[in-house]
Amino acid sequence: MRPIFSALQKASAKVWTPPTRTVRCPRVSSKINFISAKYRLQQFRHISQSRQLADGLNIVDHPARLVRVNKKHGPGLIILALIPIISFVLGTWQVQRLDWKTKLMAKFEDRLVKPPLPLPPRIDPDAISEFDYRRVYATGHFRHDKEMLVGPRMNEGEDGFIVVTPLEREGQSTVLVNRGWISRKLKDQKDRPLGVSDEEVTVEGLLREPWKKNMFTPENKPEEGKFYFPDINQMAELSGSQPVWIEQTMVPDLLESYDREAKGIPIGRAAEVNLRNNHSQYIFTWYGLSLATTIMMWMVIRKNPNEALRRVRQNRNW
Secondary structure, eight states: OHHHHHHHHHHHHHHOOOOOOOOOOHHHHHHHHHHHHHHHHHHHHHHHHHHHHHHTOOTTTSOOEEEESSOOOOHHHHHHHHHHHHHHHHHHHHHHHHHHHHHHHHHHHHHHTSOOEEOOSSOOGGGGGGGTTEEEEEEEEEOGGGOEEEEEEEETTEEEEEEEEEEEOTTSOOEEEEEEEEEGGGOSGGGOGGGSOOSOEEEEEEEEOOOOOOTTSOOOBGGGTBBSSOOHHHHHHHHTOOSOEEEEBOOOOHHHHHHHHHHTOOBOBOSSOOOOOOHHHHHHHHHHHHHHHHHHHHHHHHOOOOGGGEEEEOOTTO
16 A cells, blocks of 8 residues: 555656745845946946047046026015015104104194184285194185085085185185085085075184195086185185185084084084004004015025935036
């Protein structure tokens, strides 16, 4: 039996053989790849040097240059550098404007607390700037036939006009008086008989400098009776008055204002300085912009280039 069993075992061994697998060590494989790459690099260098010698060029005379792939700082950095400088200058200018406006308002408020002065028989227009916001009073008759409406003007959300009427003083010059605001629905004088009285009146108000027209306001059309801004010289010429502007004042009273509006009597302004003073906000805005853009510029300049953005550029003459 043993010879038969051994014969069968030998026959099966010849018929079937287990599969074999070649196992390579990772370290050995990587070392082989490195040696192969190094050999190819040496061949490439040998060929390159041969070509350079054939062309008469040398790698020493034409070395490689290490450059950045990303763009260098150009005009954008110059603009970014100008922004904080300009913003700082504008902020400093607003500081000076704030000081000037504060002193100007203090001067006007000091004039308001003084007792009113009688208006001279004739006023020198060049001296009005020295009495701006000065309280004055004058007696005379309103020339309602030469009344001029300036508008539109809003008051508490309602559309209306500013009533400008010449005040004729007996034996003295005629001046322009800004009587106050009326509603648009009372534009016609027949709808407000109490506001066009012919009695002698004493007007107390503020002596003001002529208004300045801005670029967005349209031109007046006096031939059509349309005035969009109080051009004092133009109004004085039309009404035969001196170019003197008085803003009639009244004690601020809500009930009094409602009563005047219902009767068609112009609502005068309060005796106060109403100049806008937003320079503190402008200072904060400009200095804040200067600081923010300075930090941005510092971050751009101090930013270290990424090594992945660098490469070796060969000389084009190779």
